[in-house]
Amino acid sequence: MTEAKPAPQPIFRKDYRRPDYTIDRVDLRFELGEDVTRVHATLTVRRMDGTPEGAPLVLDGENLAHVSVALDGRELSAGEYFVTPTSLTIPAPGAGFTLATVVEIKPQDNLELSGLYRSSGNFCTQCEAEGFRRITWFLDRPDVMARYSVVVEADKAKYPVLLANGNRVATGDLDGGRHFARWDDPFPKPSYLFALVAGDLRCFPGEFLTRSGRTVRLEIWVEPDNIDRCAHALRSLQAAMRWDEEKFGREYDLDIYMIVAVSDFNMGAMENKGLNLFNAKYVLARPDTATDDDYDGIESVIAHEYFHNWTGNRVTCRDWFQLTLKEGLTVFRDRLFSADMGSPAVARIGDVLALRTNQFAEDSGPMAHPIRPESYIEMNNFYTTTVYEKGAEVIGMMRTLLGEAGFRRGMDLYFERHDGQAVTCDDFRAALADANGVDLEQFGRWYSQVGTPVVRARGEYDADARSYTLTLEQAPPRGRTSAELLHIPVAVGLVGPDGPLSFKLSGETAASADTRVLELRERSQSFRFDDVAAAPVVSLLRGFSAPVELEVERSDADLARLMAADPDSFSRWDAGQELGRRVLLRLAADVEARRPLALDPAFVAACAEIVADPGLDGSLKALALTLPNERLLGQHQPVVAVDALHEAREFAFKALAAALREPLLAIYQSTAPQGQYRIERAEVDRRKLRNLALAYLVALGEPELVALAMSQFHLADNMTDSEAALACLIEHGGPERDAALAEFHRRWHKDPLVLDKWFALQAASGHPDTLERVTALADHPDFNLLNPNRARSLVGVFGMRNQHQFHRKDGRGHALVADKVLAIDAHNSQLAARLVAAFNPWRRFDATRQQSMRTQLERIAGHSGLSKAVREIVDRALA
Ligand code: ARG
Numbered sequence: 001m002t003e004a005k006p007a008p009q010p011i012f013r014k015d016y017r018r019p020d021y022t023i024d025r026v027d028l029r030f031e032l033g034e035d036v037t038r039v040h041a042t043l044t045v046r047r048m049d050g051t052p053e054g055a056p057l058v059l060d061g062e063n064l065a066h067v068s069v070a071l072d073g074r075e076l077s078a079g080e081y082f083v084t085p086t087s088l089t090i091p092a093p094g095a096g097f098t099l100a101t102v103v104e105i106k107p108q109d110n111l112e113l114s115g116l117y118r119s120s121g122n123f124c125t126q127c128e129a130e131g132f133r134r135i136t137w138f139l140d141r142p143d144v145m146a147r148y149s150v151v152v153e154a155d156k157a158k159y160p161v162l163l164a165n166g167n168r169v170a171t172g173d174l175d176g177g178r179h180f181a182r183w184d185d186p187f188p189k190p191s192y193l194f195a196l197v198a199g200d201l202r203c204f205p206g207e208f209l210t211r212s213g214r215t216v217r218l219e220i221w222v223e224p225d226n227i228d229r230c231a232h233a234l235r236s237l238q239a240a241m242r243w244d245e246e247k248f249g250r251e252y253d254l255d256i257y258m259i260v261a262v263s264d265f266n267m268g269a270m271e272n273k274g275l276n277l278f279n280a281k282y283v284l285a286r287p288d289t290a291t292d293d294d295y296d297g298i299e300s301v302i303a304h305e306y307f308h309n310w311t312g313n314r315v316t317c318r319d320w321f322q323l324t325l326k327e328g329l330t331v332f333r334d335r336l337f338s339a340d341m342g343s344p345a346v347a348r349i350g351d352v353l354a355l356r357t358n359q360f361a362e363d364s365g366p367m368a369h370p371i372r373p374e375s376y377i378e379m380n381n382f383y384t385t386t387v388y389e390k391g392a393e394v395i396g397m398m399r400t401l402l403g404e405a406g407f408r409r410g411m412d413l414y415f416e417r418h419d420g421q422a423v424t425c426d427d428f429r430a431a432l433a434d435a436n437g438v439d440l441e442q443f444g445r446w447y448s449q450v451g452t453p454v455v456r457a458r459g460e461y462d463a464d465a466r467s468y469t470l471t472l473e474q475a476p477p478r479g480r481t482s483a484e485l486l487h488i489p490v491a492v493g494l495v496g497p498d499g500p501l502s503f504k505l506s507g508e509t510a511a512s513a514d515t516r517v518l519e520l521r522e523r524s525q526s527f528r529f530d531d532v533a534a535a536p537v538v539s540l541l542r543g544f545s546a547p548v549e550l551e552v553e554r555s556d557a558d559l560a561r562l563m564a565a566d567p568d569s570f571s572r573w574d575a576g577q578e579l580g581r582r583v584l585l586r587l588a589a590d591v592e593a594r595r596p597l598a599l600d601p602a603f604v605a606a607c608a609e610i611v612a613d614p615g616l617d618g619s620l621k622a623l624a625l626t627l628p629n630e631r632l633l634g635q636h637q638p639v640v641a642v643d644a645l646h647e648a649r650e651f652a653f654k655a656l657a658a659a660l661r662e663p664l665l666a667i668y669q670s671t672a673p674q675g676q677y678r679i680e681r682a683e684v685d686r687r688k689l690r691n692l693a694l695a696y697l698v699a700l701g702e703p704e705l706v707a708l709a710m711s712q713f714h715l716a717d718n719m720t721d722s723e724a725a726l727a728c729l730i731e732h733g734g735p736e737r738d739a740a741l742a743e744f745h746r747r748w749h750k751d752p753l754v755l756d757k758w759f760a761l762q763a764a765s766g767h768p769d770t771l772e773r774v775t776a777l778a779d780h781p782d783f784n785l786l787n788p789n790r791a792r793s794l795v796g797v798f799g800m801r802n803q804h805q806f807h808r809k810d811g812r813g814h815a816l817v818a819d820k821v822l823a824i825d826a827h828n829s830q831l832a833a834r835l836v837a838a839f840n841p842w843r844r845f846d847a848t849r850q851q852s853m854r855t856q857l858e859r860i861a862g863h864s865g866l867s868k869a870v871r872e873i874v875d876r877a878l879a
C-alpha cells in the first residue's frame with residue numbers, strides 16, 4: 001500500500017507477435033474451498049512452427065501462490081523453472097509436451113471481481129480481458145485457443161450446483177461431503193471465455209428447437225429468491241436465437257446454453273462459451289421490480305451475449321487491440337435485433353442520444369482513442385463507448401454502403417473464412433469488401449482515426465431550373481488540425497412546405513421522395529438534385545447515417561419545418577433537438593447576462609404541435625418533448641456554463657409545462673392504465689407519454705398536480721410508474737419527497753436492484769441540495785462500495801450524470817467523488833477507473849472548476865499504491 005509502484009508500460013498494437021507456443025488442450029481441476037482453492041492445470045503445449053528450439057515458454061500469472069510444476073509428468077525442481085509475481089518461465093521445454101501446475105488462490109479475498117471470486121456466497125468467474133491468469137498459469141491471450149475439460153469439486157451442501165463451459169459429462173460424490181462435476185467443451189476457445197460457477201442456485205429451464213431440428217436446453221440460474229424473475233430473460237434468449245437464424249443464418253452449436261445471474265459484477269455481462277455470466281440487473285425482471293427500460297435492457301444484453309457465440313466466440317479476436325471486431329459488431333447486431341423487436345425509430349434515437357452524450361464527449365477528451373486503439377496500459381480501460389458504440393456505428397456505415405443483402409453476403413464470407421480463428425478488424429473488412437467486389441480501403445480509416453469528424457453542408461435552390469445543389473465538406477474533429485479523408489455515407493432527403501419533396505439525382509431515371517445515400521469521399525463534393533418543385537429544407541444524416549457532427553445553416557423556421565414534417569422519424573426528432581438546443585443555449589446566455597428569461601414562442605408552438613400530433617406514438621412524442629440534457633448542451637459551449645445551463649433548462653421545463661398545462665393534463669388523464677401491467681409496445685408507449693406529462697405537470701408545483709404523482713406512486717402496480725412518480729416527487733422536494741423516499745425504502749430495502757434505483761434517483765436529482773444528500777447517502781447503512789451496482793448507482797450517477805451538482809463551484813462534489821474513487825481503488829481498480837473518468841472533461845470548465853478538478857486529479861495521482869488502471873486514466877487526464 002505504501003510503496004510507489006513502478007510506472008506501468010504501455011503495450012502497442014504495432015508490436016503484436018504471434019505466440020511462440022500454443023496450447024491445444026487444457027485439463028483443469030478445481031478444489032474449491034472456504035480458505036483456499038487449489039487449481040490443478042495440465043496443459044498440452046506445442047511449439048509453433050518457426051519458433052527457435054531453445055525458446056523459453058513464458059506463462060502469465062497474477063496473485064497465484066505457486067505450489068508445483070511438472071513437465072511431461074516429472075516434477076521440476078528449483079532452477080528448472082522461474083517464477084515472478086506475473087510469470088512462470090520454463091527454459092527450452094521442447095517441441096511438444098504437457099505441463100502440469102498446481103497453484104492456490106483465495107477467491108473469497110478477490111474483490112477486484114476478476115478471475116475466480118465469490119458473490120453472495122457462490123463461486124463465479126470473470127476472465128475477460130486478462131482474468132484467467134488470476135486462476136492458473138497460462139498463455140492468457142486470445143490467439144491461443146484450446147479445448148478445455150474442467151472438473152469442479154466442492155462441498156455438496158453449500159455448493160449443490162457446479163457449472164462450467166460445454167457439456168456436463170460426469171458427476172459424483174466424493175469423501176467428506178464433497179461432490180464433483182466434469183464439463184467438456186468441444187469447441188477450442190481462448191482463455192477469456194472460460195467460466196466456472198459453484199453455488200446454491202435455482203434453475204429456470206427452457207428449450208429452443210433449432211432450425212436444423214436440434215433441441216437445445218436453456219437454463220437460467222439465479223439465487224433461490226429470484227426464480228420468479230426469469231421469464232423475460234428466457235423469452236429474450238429464445239427470440240435472439242430465432243432471430244440470429246433468420247437474419248444471419250447462425251445456429252447455436254452446443255446442446256445446452258446457460259445464463260447465471262451474479263450480484264457482484266463489474267460490467268453488464270459476459271459471453272463465456274455456453275455459460276454466460278450476467279450482472280443480475282440484466283437478467284431479473286418482474287413488473288413490480290423492473291421498469292420498461294429495464295425490460296429493454298435485459299432483452300438487448302441477453303441478445304448481445306448470445307450473438308457473441310458467433311461474433312466473438314466462433315470467430316474471436318487475434319489481440320485486444322481488435323476488441324471492436326467482436327464488440328462493435330455484436331452491439332450492431334443487438335441493435336438490429338432490438339429494432340426488429342420494438343420500434344426502430346425509438347431504438348435509434350436512444351442509441352444516438354447515448355452516443356452523442358457519452359461517446360462524443362470521450363472522443364473529444366483525454367481518453368480519446370480510435371475504435372481500434374494503438375496502445376493501452378490496462379486493457380480493461382478500453383471497454384469503452386468508443387470501441388462499443390462508435391464501433392457499432394462503423395459497422396452500420398458499412399451496411400449502409402453495401403445494403404442489407406451485401407452486408408449479409410459479407411458476413412457469410414467472414415464466417416466461412418474465419419470460423420475457429422482469432423482474427424483482425426482488417427480481416428473482417430476484407431470479407432465484406434471481397435464478398436461484394438468493392439473497395440473499403442478508404443473506409444478503413446475509420447478504424448484508425450480519433451475524434452468526431454465534422455461534416456459541413458451548404459445548399460442552394462435554383463427556382464428557375466428547379467434544381468437544388470448540396471455541397472458537403474468534411475473537416476477534422478474540433479480541436480484537431482488534420483485528419484485523413486474518410487468515406488462517409490450521408491443519407492439525405494428534401495422537405496418542402498407541405499411535406500417531403502421528390503427529386504432526381506444525376507443518373508436516376510425517375511424522381512422520388514425516398515432517402516438517398518450520398519458518399520462523401522473528398523474534402524468537398526457537390527451533389528445536384530433535379531426536378532425539385534419548391535425551395536427545400538435539406539434533411540441530412542437521416543437515421544444518423546454517420547457518427548459525425550453536422551454543421552448546416554438552417555433557420556429556426558427550417559428546423560421547425562423538419563420537426564413537424566420530416567418523414568424520417570430520427571431526423572424529425574433530431575431537428576427538434578437542435579431547435580431545443582438553440583433555444584436553451586440562448587436562454588443560458590440570457591441567464592449569464594442577467595437578462596429577463598422568456599421561452600421562445602415559436603419553440604412552444606412547435607412543441608404544442610408535437611403534443612397534438614395524432615401520427616406520433618407515445619414513445620416518440622415523449623422523446624420529442626424531452627429537452628436536450630445539460631451535458632449535451634455543455635458540449636456546444638466553448639466553456640461549459642454549469643449554473644446557467646441548469647437554470648435555463650429548469651426555466652424552459654417549467655415554462656413549457658405552464659404553456660402546455662391543459663393538453664398535458666388531458667394526456668395524463670386520458671392515458672390511465674386499463675387493467676394489469678403488460679409489457680407490450682402500445683402499453684410502453686402509453687406509459688412513456690403519461691410519465692413525461694406527469695414530470696412536466698409536477699414541475700408546476702401546484703398541490704393538486706403534485707397529488708397526481710403521490711397517488712400514482714401509491715397506486716402503481718409496476719415499477720415503471722412507481723419510479724417515474726418517485727422521480728417527480730424527488731425533483732419537487734419537500735415533505736412529499738421525504739415521504740415517498742421513506743416508503744420506497746421501507747418496501748424495497750431487501751431488494752438490491754430496486755434499492756439501487758433509490759440511490760440513483762437521488763444522485764441524479766437536479767434539486768439544489770443533492771450534493772448534501774449524496775454525501776449523507778454515502779454513509780447510509782445500505783450503501784456499499786464493494787458492490788459495483790451500488791457504487792455506480794450513487795457515485796457513478798452523481799459524477800457522470802449530474803453535471804450541475806457534481807460540478808458545484810465549491811468543489812465539494814469533486815472532492816466527494818475523488819474520495820470514493822480512492823476508497824474503491826483499494827479493492828476494485830476496474831470500477832475505480834470507470835468512476836474516475838468523471839474528471840476527464842475537466843478542461844471544458846471555467847478556471848475555478850478546472851482548478852478544483854485538477855486538485856482532485858493530482859491528489860489521486862499522488863496516492864501511493866494507486867492501481868495501474870486508475871493511474872492510466874488520471875495520467876492521461878493530466879497530460
Ligand atoms: N465481453 C463483454 C461484453 O459482452 C464485456 C466484458 C468486459 N469485462 C471486462 N472486465 N473488461 O460486452
Ligand code: ZN
Nearest residue numbers: 304308327330
Ligand atoms: Zn460484448
